[in-house]
Every structure is written in C-alpha cells, then in structure tokens.
Amino acid sequence: MPELIITKDIDAPGLDSLEGYRQHGGYEALGKALKEYQPDELVEMVKKSGLRGRGGAGFPTGMKWSFPAKNDKPRYLCCNSDESEPGTFKDRMIMEKNPHQLIEGVIITCYACHISTAFIYVRGELALAGRQIQRAIEEAYTAGFIGKNILGSGFDLDVIMHRGAGAYICGEESALMESLEGRRGYPRLKPPFPAAIGLYGGPTVINNCETLATLPAIVKNGAEWYASLGTEKSTGTRVFCLSGHVKKPGNYELPLGTPLRTLIYDEQYGGGILDDRQLKAIIPGGSSTFILGADKVDTPLDFEAIATAGSMLGSGGVIVMHEDTCIVGAVLRMVEFYRDESCGKCTPCREGTYWMTEILHRLEYGHGRESDIDLLMDICDNINGKSFCPLGDAATSPVTSSIKLFREEYEYHVRERHCMVGPNVGAQFIAPAPGR
Amino acid sequence: MISEQAKQRMRDLAVRYPVARSAVMPALYIAQQEEGYITQEALEAVAEAIGLTVDDVESIATFYTMYYQRPPGKKSIKVCTSISCYLRNCDALVSHFEERLGVKRGETTADGNYTLLTAECLASCGTAPVLQVNDEFVENVTLEMADTLIDEWNSELCQNLSSQKI
Numbered sequence: 001m002p003e004l005i006i007t008k009d010i011d012a013p014g015l016d017s018l019e020g021y022r023q024h025g026g027y028e029a030l031g032k033a034l035k036e037y038q039p040d041e042l043v044e045m046v047k048k049s050g051l052r053g054r055g056g057a058g059f060p061t062g063m064k065w066s067f068p069a070k071n072d073k074p075r076y077l078c079c080n081s082d083e084s085e086p087g088t089f090k091d092r093m094i095m096e097k098n099p100h101q102l103i104e105g106v107i108i109t110c111y112a113c114h115i116s117t118a119f120i121y122v123r124g125e126l127a128l129a130g131r132q133i134q135r136a137i138e139e140a141y142t143a144g145f146i147g148k149n150i151l152g153s154g155f156d157l158d159v160i161m162h163r164g165a166g167a168y169i170c171g172e173e174s175a176l177m178e179s180l181e182g183r184r185g186y187p188r189l190k191p192p193f194p195a196a197i198g199l200y201g202g203p204t205v206i207n208n209c210e211t212l213a214t215l216p217a218i219v220k221n222g223a224e225w226y227a228s229l230g231t232e233k234s235t236g237t238r239v240f241c242l243s244g245h246v247k248k249p250g251n252y253e254l255p256l257g258t259p260l261r262t263l264i265y266d267e268q269y270g271g272g273i274l275d276d277r278q279l280k281a282i283i284p285g286g287s288s289t290f291i292l293g294a295d296k297v298d299t300p301l302d303f304e305a306i307a308t309a310g311s312m313l314g315s316g317g318v319i320v321m322h323e324d325t326c327i328v329g330a331v332l333r334m335v336e337f338y339r340d341e342s343c344g345k346c347t348p349c350r351e352g353t354y355w356m357t358e359i360l361h362r363l364e365y366g367h368g369r370e371s372d373i374d375l376l377m378d379i380c381d382n383i384n385g386k387s388f389c390p391l392g393d394a395a396t397s398p399v400t401s402s403i404k405l406f407r408e409e410y411e412y413h414v415r416e417r418h419c420m421v422g423p424n425v426g427a428q429f430i431a432p433a434p435g436r
Numbered sequence: 437m438i439s440e441q442a443k444q445r446m447r448d449l450a451v452r453y454p455v456a457r458s459a460v461m462p463a464l465y466i467a468q469q470e471e472g473y474i475t476q477e478a479l480e481a482v483a484e485a486i487g488l489t490v491d492d493v494e495s496i497a498t499f500y501t502m503y504y505q506r507p508p509g510k511k512s513i514k515v516c517t518s519i520s521c522y523l524r525n526c527d528a529l530v531s532h533f534e535e536r537l538g539v540k541r542g543e544t545t546a547d548g549n550y551t552l553l554t555a556e557c558l559a560s561c562g563t564a565p566v567l568q569v570n571d572e573f574v575e576n577v578t579l580e581m582a583d584t585l586i587d588e589w590n591s592e593l594c595q596n597l598s599s600q601k602i
Contacts, residue, residue, distance in 0.1 A: 074454070086518040086557040117454065124502045125514075125558055127571040160452065165461055165500035168556060182457035182486075184499040200454055243520035243561035250562040287519050287557075317561065319520055333522045337556055 003229055005217040006090075006210060006239050007253040010097050016132055018139040021100035027145060029216035033108045034153040037219075042112035046215070048223035050235030054090075055080055055171075055208030056286065056314045058234075058303050065113050067195035068203035076199040077110050077118040078180065081133070081209040082164050082171040084123055085286035086337055087317030090239040091209035093251055095122065095129035098213070099136035103159070105212035107145060108219060110157050113205050117158050121176055124164040133161045168341035172389050173206045175343070186345045187389035210239060210316075230256035234302035238316050245322040247271035256302040260284070263301065264320055277322035281405070285314020287334045288394030290401035311401070326422040327406045328413050331398045332360040338395030349392030352383040356399060363410060366417035373403060373410045438470050438481040446485035460486050460496055464503055473504035509544045509551035511589050514568045517554045520561030529565050530554060532579050536586050549593050 014020030021027070033042060047062030068075055079102065083091040094102055106118050120137075122130045137159050140146045148156050162180055164170050170179045174188035177199045198204025214236065218226045227235045234256035240263055243249045248271040252263060260282060264270040273279055279294040284301070290311040292299070299309040306313045321330060339353040356379055359372050380396035387393060403410060412420040445466055449459035463486055467478035474497045483490045497503045515521075515530050530552075534540055537550050544551040560566040563575035574585065 083559045084557060087520050087561050088557075089559040089561050092559040123559070124500070125555070125568070125571070128573070162458075163462065163465065164502075165464070166502035167500050179461070180458055181455065182460040182488075182496065184496055241561060243564060244523040249520075249564070283519075319523070319561075321523060325523065330519060330522065333517070334519050337518055340556060 002253075002255050003237065004253050005214055005237050006094060006098075006101075007251065010093065015098050016096070016100070016136070018100060018136070018143055021098070025220070026100050026216075027104055027143075029219040030104050030107055030145060031151060033111060033219045034151050034155060039112045039114055042108065042219070045223045046112070046218065049218045049226040050223075050230075050233070051211065051214060051218065051226065052234065052303065053208055054210035054214070054238055054316065056085065056288070056312075058313060061207065061211055064195070064207070065109070065205060067193070068113060068205060069196045071203065073202040074117065074200070075113065075115045075202055076204045077106065077113065077115045078173070078176060078194075078199060078204060078206045079106055079118065079120040079209055079212055080171060080173065080176060080206055081126075081129070082121050082123045082176060083126070083209070083315075084168040084171050084341075085288060085315040085317055086334065087241060087243055087283060087286045087319040088315040089241045089243075090251055090316060092123075092126050092129050093239075094209055094213050095126065096132050099129075099132045100140070101216060102133070102209055102213045103136050103140050103145070105215040106159060107140075107150070107157060108215050109205065109207065109212060111150075111153075111155050115205065116156050118160070119180055119199070120159065120161050121170070121180060122161060122163055123171075124166050130161060130163050137161055167343070168337075169343045169389075169391060172391065175389070176206065177204065184343075186343055187391075189388070231300070231302045231304070233304055234313075240301065241315075241317045242270050242320070243317070244320040245274040245277065245325070246320050247274055254301065257300045257305070259298050259300050260318070261297045263318060264297065270320070273320070273322050275322075277324060279320065280323045280325055281321045281327065281402075283311075283317070283319040283321075283398075284309075285312050286317035287319070287337065288390075288397055289314040290397050291405060292401075293405050324422050326364070326419040327402050327409050328360060328364045329419065329422065331402045332357065332364050334398040335360055335395060338391065342391060342395070346388035346392070348383045349387040349389075349395065352379050352387075352392065353395045355379055356395070360399075363413045364419070366413070368410075368414045370414055372414065373407065377403060438467055438477055442466050442470050443481055443485055446482060450486050456486055457488065460488065460493060461500070464493070464497055468503060473507045506544075507548070510549050510593060512551045512553065512570055514553045514555035514558070515541075516556070516558040516560065516564070516566050518557035518561075520557070521564040521566060524564040526565040529567070529577060529579065529582060532582055533586075536583070550589075 009024045043065045051061045052058045167185045169175045170185040175185040179185040194204040230236045237255050239253045252269045265272050282292045296309045303313050335356050339357045342349045342353045344350045380400050383392045384396045409420050446463040450456040463482045471478050479490050479493050483493045541554050566575050
C-alpha cells in the first residue's frame with residue numbers, strides 16, 4: 001500500500017471533529033512546529049521536502065514562502081479553496097471530511113511566514129464545505145490552536161472563513177484578493193506579485209487547500225521522508241480526481257510519477273474504461289490543460305513527464321474520454337465554461353471565448369465551414385498570451401490540443417455535417433438556437 | 437424586511453475584517469437569506485451596514501451568480517453541465533427536468549415552486565451527473581432518481597402549503 005497523506009483516514013467516522021482528528025494524531029505537528037522549530041527552519045524544511053503547489057501551477061511552496069516582502073505592513077495568508085476547475089473535486093473532499101488537517105496546515109504556514117491573519121476562501125457553491133471549515137475554526141479557537149499565544153508559544157493568529165459567491169475567476173490569486181477585499185472578482189495586473197503587494201496592500205502568501213493540508217505530515221515525518229515519495233523533482237503524493245468514462249471515478253491519492261495507466265486501469269483505482277470501450281483521450285489536469293491522446297497513457301503522472309508529453313499536471317483533475325466521445329462536442333462544452341466564466345475585463349478573453357463558442361457550436365451542429373478550423377486556431381493565437389490573466393490562455397488549451405490531435409474529426413463535421421462518433425452520428429441537425 | 441438582527445450581524449461582520457468593505461459578500465448572503473433574493477432594500481441595508489454606496493454594493497451583487505436578482509423558486513435546482521457531467525449524460529438529465537417541471541433551464545415554474553438552473557462544474561465530477569437543490573448535493577443522479585426527487589419535493593411542498601392554510 002503506498003503512503004497516504006491526504007486520504008489516509010479520510011473515511012474514519014468523526015474525523016471532521018476536533019476530537020476525531022486528534023485521535024488520528026491531529027495537531028501533533030502543530031505542537032512540534034511551535035516547540036521545536038523557528039519559523040525560518042520550517043521554510044527550509046518545506047523547501048527541502050520539494051512540495052509543489054497543488055492548485056495548478058506547481059510552484060515550489062517553500063520558495064513561495066520565502067518571497068514575502070520584509071516591511072512593516074501586516075502579512076496575510078489566503079488559502080485558495082475556491083475549487084472550480086472542471087474535473088477537480090479534491091479540496092471539497094478535504095474540507096468536508098477532514099477540515100482540521102487544512103486548519104492545522106494553515107496555522108503552521110502562518111507561523112512559518114510570520115503571518116497573524118489568515119483567510120480561507122471557500123467556493124460559494126460548496127455550502128457544506130464552508131460550514132465544516134467554519135465549525136473547525138471555532139473548535140480550534142476553543143482548543144487554543146487559533147487565537148492568542150497559541151500553545152504558549154507567544155504566536156497569535158486569527159483565521160476567517162470567507163465564502164465566494166459563484167465566480168470561477170476568483171480562483172485566480174489576484175481576483176481572489178479583490179473578492180476578499182469586497183470587490184468584483186477582476187484580476188490585478190502582475191507585477192506587483194502578492195508576495196510584494198497583496199491583500200490590503202500587505203505581503204501575502206496564497207496556497208491551495210491541498211498544499212496546506214499536506215504540511216502537517218511533512219512537519220511530523222520530516223522533509224526527507226516526504227522527498228522520498230514520488231519522483232526526484234515531483235515529490236510526495238497527490239490526490240488525482242478521476243472522472244469521465246472510467247468504471248470507478250473518484251479521488252485517488254498516489255505518489256507522483258505513477259503512470260496514468262495505473263490510475264485509469266488498476267482495479268484499486270479507475271478499474272478500466274466504462275463499458276470496456278477503447279480509450280480516446282485524456283485531460284490530465286483539469287479542463288485548462290492540453291488534451292492528450294490515448295498513446296500517452298503510459299506517461300507517469302509527475303510535473304515533468306506530463307509536460308514532456310505535451311500537457312500539464314494542473315489541478316490533478318484527470319478526465320477520461322472513450323471512443324464514443326465526440327471531440328468537437330466535448331471541446332464545445334469546455335469552451336462554453338470559459339465563455340460563461342470570463343470576467344469580461346479584457347477583450348481577447350471576453351470576445352474570444354464568445355466567438356470560439358459560436359464557431360464550435362456551428363461545427364458541432366453541422367453548419368461549420370471549411371475555414372472554421374483555422375479560424376479557431378487564429379482566435380486562440382489572439383487570446384493566448386494576450387489576455388489579462390491565465391483564464392484566456394486556459395480557454396484555448398482544449399481547442400488547440402484537440403485540433404492538433406483530432407483535426408480529421410473537425411473536418412468530418414464540416415464535410416458530413418454531423419458527428420463522426422457518439423450518439424449524434426448521422427443526425428442531420430436543424431439549426432438550433434445559438435449558444436445564447 | 438431585513439430584520440434588525442440581520443443588520444446587526446452585518447455590522448458585526450464589518451468590524452470582524454481588517455477592512456469593513458470585505459464584509460460586503462457575507463452581508464449580501466445575510467440579506468438574501470432574509471429576503472430570498474437581492475432586493476433594493478437588501479442593497480440599502482448592506483450599504484448602510486458596511487458604509488458603501490448602494491451602487492457600489494449593487495455592482496458586487498451583480499458580479500457573483502449566487503446572489504439572485506429575481507426571487508427563485510422554493511426549490512432551486514442546479515444541474516451541473518460541465519465536462520465531466522457532460523460525459524456522464526447530464527444533458528438528458530436537464531431535458532428530463534425541463535419536461536417534468538414544464539420549464540426551460542433558467543426559468544421558474546408558475547407556482548413559484550421550482551427554479552431550474554444549469555451550473556458550472558460543481559466539484560463533484562467523481563459522482564457525475566450531479567445536482568444541487570438549495571445548495572445541497574445530490575450525486576450520481578439517474579433519471580429514475582430525478583423522478584423520485586420531484587415526487588418527494590412535490591409532496592413536501594404540498595404539505596407545507598396545507599400546514600400554512602391551517
């Protein structure tokens with residue numbers, strides 16, 4: 001059995017209460033961190049562990065912690081629990097089933113980074129997760145793990161749970177801070193980066209929920225232990241959210257470097273493709289990452305190998321599609337998401353996602369033109385790297401990668417005026433109402 | 437009516453944050469709980485409690501989709517239609533609800549009982565297709581389950597109605 005950090009006791013009854021969490025060794029790491037380590041030593045420990053952010057970009061956590069500007073402004077921690085990336089459902093599980101592990105990680109991080117106010121930004125739609133986090137914060141206050149002079153260390157911390165209200169863009173760190181400050185969730189121009197000028201103008205550390213929930217185990221077992229898991233550059237385990245056309249979708253924690261094939265086919269995990277069909281495509285890290293063909297199924301799930309294969313590990317949301325999936329239809333559905341969630345601040349993203357949806361819609365429903373495929377590529381070129389924040393870039397990933405891998409399926413839609421595979425084969429569509 | 441108690445909770449939130457303005461989102465939730473949606477009175481109450489202009493509060497309330505601009509039905513059904521649910525045939529589920537409830541997505545039934553909405557990825561892709569009713573999850577939803585749910589809601593709403601009459 002591989003070592004588990006996030007999901008070890010996840011189904012233990014009562015784990016979501018402070019008492020239950022302590023029965024499984026909860027808050028021991030906090031005591032150890034406060035008593036045995038200076039803050040800087042913890043930063044060094046996390047650097048040595050090799051832990052990289054679990055939100056999407058995979059930035060080394062310890063390095064992020066060493067960036068906050070040294071000035072007299074108050075410092076803040078924002079826990080990004082605005083989980084909304086299509087195909088991702090791990091942070092929701094952590095918050096609902098084991099909220100205290102996140103809280104403990106938050107406290108350790110604040111101690112290490114000299115922070116006295118932390119915010120946990122919970123996605124609005126996740127009402128139960130929000131309630132669980134709120135209750136865990138209150139229990140931790142009562143137990144003296146949050147508040148003044150924590151465990152007699154002289155360290156003070158205030159933690160506030162803040163609920164979002166339905167906006168994917170608030171998962172982008174600068175938009176998250178805008179939202180926390182009580183504004184519309186529009187991204188900020190970078191630089192300055194949050195570590196220099198962040199929340200309320202103070203130096204700010206922003207970490208993903210799973211990243212923070214991993215910290216107690218690192219403090220308890222040591223950096224070397226953590227670094228021994230996974231691969232040399234992608235250390236540790238992570239929770240892969242397996243969804244789509246597999247027999248047993250769900251959250252599976254595996255050491256980084258485990259082949260995609262194991263996750264998808266192993267009886268302990270995905271159990272194979274739904275209805276024993278052929279694998280067609282895999283999205284390895286949420287809908288914002290490039291689609292991979294079935295030939296990449298032996299790629300190890302680590303940051304480097306997935307990058308070499310032509311995609312990104314992203315949020316760990318592995319979406320599997322079998323042979324009956326119409327790629328144009330699936331890509332249309334993904335791009336609709338970005339159209340709806342574009343904040344509208346910048347033109348390339350706002351207009352580009354709208355027009356891509358229109359074009360994909362007419363292709364899917366048999367009204368596409370020969371020139372549409374290149375037109376899509378041209379629009380992607382005008383969005384990519386020219387949008388204000390990464391949402392625009394993300395919207396182009398499914399489009400460019402699918403055209404690269406499945407161009408003949410797009411051409412088939414233009415030529416035959418219906419889908420090549422799937423339930424709509426041979427259906428001659430009458431022009432439906434446009435996307436909106 | 438926004439109660440005095442609700443207004444006090446908003447004022448308490450305004451001092452809870454390092455900057456009062458940060459309380460605008462939770463205060464809007466409180467107002468929505470009181471009124472069912474974001475009314476003019478709700479905007480005014482939040483503006484007064486937090487110390488912002490009404491226009492400013494409105495600009496925030498209209499950015500985030502979870503603040504209702506119109507009164508929703510007693511049961512607000514959100515069916516996820518993003519990629520993982522799409523691969524598990526959520527479109528058939530949406531059509532089924534449209535047929536059973538006699539409304540299109542985005543609409544509320546004439547009796548004000550149901551609002552049918554589609555939602556972006558609800559972070560429940562491992563148990564697709566998924567829906568939320570009044571923000572609580574129902575996972576691995578089949579068409580049969582949808583029928584059972586509607587029947588249960590119908591009788592629940594019916595009972596509420598008759599107990600109100602008494």
